[in-house]
Amino acid sequence: MKTIGIIGGGQLGLMIVEQAQILGAKTICLDPASDAPAFKICDEQIIAKFDDERALEELCQRSNVVTYEFENIPGDLLISLEKKYNIKQGFRPLFDSQDRVREKNNARTNGLPTADFAEVHDMESLIEGVKKIGYPCVFKTRTLGYDGHGQVVLKSEDDIAKAASFLPIPAILEEFIPFDFEASVVMVSDGEQIINFPIGRNIHTDGILDLCIVPAPISETLRKKIETLSKDFMRKCGYKGILTIEFFVKGDEIYFNEMAPRPHNSGHYTIEGCNTNQFMELCRFLLDMELQEPRLLSPTIMKNILGQDLESAEEIAEEKLPNVHVHIYGKTVSKPKRKMGHITFTEMEIAEYEQKWRSRFFQK
Numbered sequence: 001m002k003t004i005g006i007i008g009g010g011q012l013g014l015m016i017v018e019q020a021q022i023l024g025a026k027t028i029c030l031d032p033a034s035d036a037p038a039f040k041i042c043d044e045q046i047i048a049k050f051d052d053e054r055a056l057e058e059l060c061q062r063s064n065v066v067t068y069e070f071e072n073i074p075g076d077l078l079i080s081l082e083k084k085y086n087i088k089q090g091f092r093p094l095f096d097s098q099d100r101v102r103e104k105n106n107a108r109t110n111g112l113p114t115a116d117f118a119e120v121h122d123m124e125s126l127i128e129g130v131k132k133i134g135y136p137c138v139f140k141t142r143t144l145g146y147d148g149h150g151q152v153v154l155k156s157e158d159d160i161a162k163a164a165s166f167l168p169i170p171a172i173l174e175e176f177i178p179f180d181f182e183a184s185v186v187m188v189s190d191g192e193q194i195i196n197f198p199i200g201r202n203i204h205t206d207g208i209l210d211l212c213i214v215p216a217p218i219s220e221t222l223r224k225k226i227e228t229l230s231k232d233f234m235r236k237c238g239y240k241g242i243l244t245i246e247f248f249v250k251g252d253e254i255y256f257n258e259m260a261p262r263p264h265n266s267g268h269y270t271i272e273g274c275n276t277n278q279f280m281e282l283c284r285f286l287l288d289m290e291l292q293e294p295r296l297l298s299p300t301i302m303k304n305i306l307g308q309d310l311e312s313a314e315e316i317a318e319e320k321l322p323n324v325h326v327h328i329y330g331k332t333v334s335k336p337k338r339k340m341g342h343i344t345f346t347e348m349e350i351a352e353y354e355q356k357w358r359s360r361f362f363q364k
């Protein structure tokens with residue numbers, strides 16, 4: 001029996017463990033929080049910080065193969081570990097995604113268009129950047145951003161002070177794309193074959209994913225364009241394992257926004273919406289098994305459950321309706337903007353969701 005080591009024990013780790021168990025693998029998770037969701041069901045735990053070199057090495061020693069669900073592992077640590085142990089995805093895709101400037105340069109080099117952008121690190125470069133890009137534009141910290149944290153939209157000179165309050169942190173200034181919608185694609189590569197899950201449309205509220213609607217409302221031509229460019233990108237970069245790319249879609253144009261070399265929130269719908277799911281295919285890759293081509297089983301909608309919706313989600317779970325799949329991650333502390341669970345509605349189109357379900361959740 002093989003053991004999969006997972007750096008990170010959050011909800012993504014939890015769902016990796018669930019699928020690893022179905023495939024008969026053991027799991028060991030490393031996380032600094034003793035109440036991390038994945039610890040409840042994984043076989044073994046290591047409670048340690050993500051920069052604890054000895055603990056990371058211990059995880060590698062006790063595993064046959066190692067993956068990560070947490071993105072901000074210090075680079076130098078993984079680089080030395082991947083020489084000695086089977087960290088099958090390697091450090092490269094993580095490194096390329098850890099800095100927004102590096103990430104966007106890499107996307108462009110490998111065939112994916114991005115919004116115009118400029119590097120910013122002080123007041124002078126901020127003003128230069130605004131001059132080059134124009135209003136509206138988006139200021140983001142280069143590293144450690146998630147769920148819209150560390151971002152400011154600049155609409156006029158009046159907003160410069162808001163962005164300047166973050167300085168002198170390394171940052172990026174991006175052209176604001178007035179997109180029609182956002183879409184993402186989750187892929188898994190074993191180095192030869194690349195599979196992809198059906199493209200979803202993502203709706204964010206306050207910078208946090210709220211809904212994922214599948215299939216995304218795109219033409220066959222645009223679907224093929226996104227899939228082909230994304231797979232070519234993965235091949236050119238030489239990435240293996242799982243990769244999610246987020247795009248802005250405007251007419252027939254697409255703009256790479258960001259990528260994540262781990263299972264993605266927008267791919268949670270695959271658990272019930274597809275014949276196989278993102279966590280399962282990641283595990284199949286890690287366990288040297290052949291990948292399976294994903295197929296959408298029915299129109300599906302995934303609704304994220306933040307702290308403010310936890311009670312409603314628990315009530316909905318009690319109703320035990322067919323086609324309504326409630327996942328609660330078991331986090332001990334609930335906060336308004338914290339991801340506490342998600343609900344997947346299968347055989348559901350957006351009109352029916354709006355009519356029957358929308359009012360059950362917190363409205364902004």
Ligand SMILES: Nc1ncnc2c1ncn2[C@@H]1O[C@H](COP(=O)(O)OP(=O)(O)O)[C@@H](O)[C@H]1O
Pocket residue numbers: 115138145146147148149174175176177178179182204207246257258
């Ligand atoms: N250049 C942009 N133009 C328009 N909207 C943007 C732009 N950058 C970010 N956004 C909006 O903010 C959200 C969060 O930004 P993102 O770069 O994905 O950071 P995070 O790491 O927080 O997910 C995006 O999903 C999108 O809705």
Ligand SMILES: [Mg+2]
Pocket residue numbers: 147246258
């Ligand atoms: Mg994002």
